[in-house]
Amino acid sequence: MDDVSDQYAPEDVEASVNAYWDEHDAYEAAKEAHADDPPFFFVDGPPYTSGQMHLGTAWNKTLKDAIIRYKRMAGYDVTDRPGYDMHGLPIEVKVEEELGFDSKKDIEEYGMEAFIEECKSFAERNREKMDEDFESIGAWMDWDDPYRTVSPEYMEATWWAFKRVHENGLVERGKRAINQCPRCETAIADNEVEYHEIESPSIYVRFPLSDREGSLVVWTTTPWTIPANEFVAVDAEMTYQAVDATRDGETDRLYVAEPCAEDVLREGRYDDYEVAEELSGADLVGWAYDHPLADEVPDNPDTEGTGQVYAADYVEADRTGLVHSAPGHGEVDFERGRELGLPVFSPVAGDGTFTDEAGTYAGRFVRDANDDIIADLDAKGYLLASGTTTHRYGQCWRCDTDIVYLATDQWFITVTDIKNELLENIEDSEWHPEWARDNRFKNFVEDAPDWNVSRQRYWGIPLPIWVPEDDPDPDAEDILVVGTREELAERADGNVDPEAVDLHRPSVDPITITEDGVTYERVPDVFDVWIDSSVATWGTLGYPGNEDAFDELWPADLIVEAHDQTRGWFWSQLGMGTAALGEIPYDEVVMHGFANDSDGRKMSKSLGNIVTPEEAIDRYGRDPLRAYLMSHDQHGADLSFEWEGLAETQSTLNIFWNVFRFPLQYMDLDDYDPADASLDDGELTVVDEWVLSRLQSVKAEVDAAWDEYAVHDACNAVLDFVTEDVSRFYVKATRERMWEEADSASKRGAYATLATVLDETIRLLAPVTPYITEEMYRTLDGDATTVHQLAYPTVDEAYHDPELERNVAVLRAVEEAAANARQQGGRKLRWPVPRVLVESDDGGVREAVDSLADLFGERVNARSVAVVESFDELVERADPEMGVIGPAFGGDAQEVMAAVEDRRREDLTADDGETPYAVTLDGERYDLTAEMVSFRAEPPADVAGADFEVSDDDGDRTGGTVYVDTSLTDDIEAEGYARDVVRRIQEMRKRLELDVDERIRTRIDVADDRVAAFVDERRDLIAEETRTAEFDADADDLTEEWDVEGVAVTIGIERLEAEQRTA
């Protein structure tokens, strides 16, 4: 116990605990201790291995770690396998950057296999770094065996699932409108598209009508989609106008929506116009027009149905009210085109260049061709107006390249076919907070489109789809989907070793399968990386390779992620779980928030407001950071990171440290072992009983909080208990008992109580602050290898006494008021007061104080305590009412006022009963009416009062007033001065660094004779309190002059010779 540091130094504690954990395999011990407990299947949402830990991931892993530690202590065998998401475009893009690549061509030239190797080693390097990061914040997970999405077993889990999805009839190949990143040359999912403001062309184009005079006017920001225009959409309900517009003497007939007419004509710089006709949108349907770029793009399908007006629900009265529609370049256009049975024309390649189908524009990058297209339209007289506009536009989430919308052939999981099942399965999961599921997640799932799972890339899990070699566009029933490596080995042409095969590209690419005379080859695509993590619940268990664990554990009991995962992992798992197995793969979800900067803004490089976990740990330590993060709302609310808040948390833990350290030296002196503490040994006082009861209440509160995974409530309840109840009240009330030299039942009771409180508090906080609690546990007990293998404390009703808790709550409110009154009376706590009166009209309050009167008297340092319903010594003093006195007495009013002011009621009361009150001035009597004087009740001289307030059993407020009599007697002065002297001697002892029990020689010279007499009178008390063996005028190891209440007191102390030091 000697090596417990005076000051809570997180870095020292954490370093020593870390070394201890390593040396004693504490993590393994904790796991082993609960190996036979019922299982708890936690699944780690795999972080992506493209970067290092930031504050948000630190929060996430800390929360998971706290829950895992708690669950373990609560008696579960917890699955704690961490995971890493290691495939995907983001890593490819980083590696491309490292290698200086610009396009897929560079990759092909470098060699696919070499490139994939680079991606793999990049992901592995990052993973190892992240292992260290997560371990560095104390996350106890199975770092020796994380699941990695690149491992053959894990990849197999996706194949297996996808095969199930196919068997369920939910795999489909088809043309869809997709987002294409022209740089990465792959389709990207809707949720991989990020939106930003860009400047684009803004053009108004005339589409000349075929069968009548005039033109339709459309507006677009993507001139490059006009070559693929196939129809114009109108709102059937909207009113359209035929407008004869005149410019430079020429008149054009233009068709636009009525609300848009004026704007369009202004844009077209027409001088004048006349409305020739009004029509509904429905009237326009079926009208044919000539494609304005028919000459330039001869391949644009000129079939039955194209080049016409149709109604569509995506039309708004915006710009022109007529919408240029190109099914090959937009999702809504695509859907409507499909309904109408129109062909899909998308003359753009994956790299964003026009194909040969685009005629004169072939080979040009689409956005580079905008100007030519505009010029061609202008030359042909179809350009009504041309300018620019800023608007939101999608870009690739990884390389920030603006996307192009294309219609290409992709592989889909048709989750829209099972929408109802998805929504039903959501109901099987419990979310914290609830609104995240019922509002946010449900809305998202309702709107979710089919899942495009194919990516035309390299670093990913290859699609396990084989298609007939002579049928590149097969129906779903004509494809083969392989579910396992074993199956691949069985069905493949040629030899495949299931143990050795690397499922990555390019090694799987050449594998063919021949069945029933048809040879199949693998489609070259890889999976969308969201597929990888979507199978994490069984991937974690090594399924399908390992079936036992799956049968026992699946589905997951709990997952824990931030709110961005509604669209991510929460969704992908629901989608995959439902499509493959018909079930949601997790039972409970904790959705936490984001770590923002102190202004609530996102931390970002560009804002320069990033706080790293490393910096936070360097400045304040791991436990303080963990406790700080955990003390904030864990259910969906964002955190605004504040350095001051972190500092505050550290000082809270410092209080915990002090509470822990305080009894050690006394226990040490008495050879008391806190590990053997028993509440049956010694005598429990009312404060002991109280703090033990509070401990039961706190455990009940903490238990309820953990049930909801409200880690913040659990953490704060314990920390509040430590600071508020243990430090501020219990320790203060118990100090003197520990200071007693002789062994006593009371002291042993105090030791046992504090040892019990510490033991349980340590265990209650262990999940959140693992280092400091381990250090404390090792100091106090250390019997088990680690505190984290012990059982989480539970409520012991035998020590629960709610009535006592209520009474003490009243006592504390009253005590606070007494301190206030003392301050008003100018009497510091060290000086006793003759009496304290508690006045309350509430019987419950009086009973509470009565029941604890002795304790109360001690705490407020009062010689006597009285509890009364009303304090009968209050003095009513007069306030003259000048509004009445003035008019009544005229010139004498000022003197009357002075005579009335502050007089006691009985002194003012007229003795003849003629009038209520009277005063006499220079022998002349002035009668006063009741209206002329008001009274206020005041305590008598030397008594100060202060109000207090408490809540009663029904939660209503009640209270009263505390009166402190601060009058002095010789006896009180003597004790006051003596205690002032004691206090100074103690400080000097401390300065000399004397042992607590070391005896001294003391000299006291008081400059004032009266005070000197008081001090002399109490020499015994002083000697006892300061362990003074004798008073000696020559004691001078340390001499100091003090000012005690304005009197100079010179004090000297001296060590005794060695043999005399202990009595």
Add this chain to the structure above:
RNA sequence: GGGCCAAUAGCUCAGUCAGGUUGAGCGCUCGGCUGAUAACCGGGAGGCCCGCGGUUCAAAUCCGCGUUGGCCCA
């Protein structure tokens, strides 16, 4: 453009579901305590509860419309 969440003391947050005198911690300031002492405790100052409407005897709380921030979607 749409959905969800948040906005309360200088700062971080309770209180909002179930309407009934806005609380705590930190900071500031004044004081106290003292062998937990580079620790600890008390008093005080400090609030148009984001704004505007509405419901109600009564709104921080319920409803509507906005503003700002966060997340998600288009």
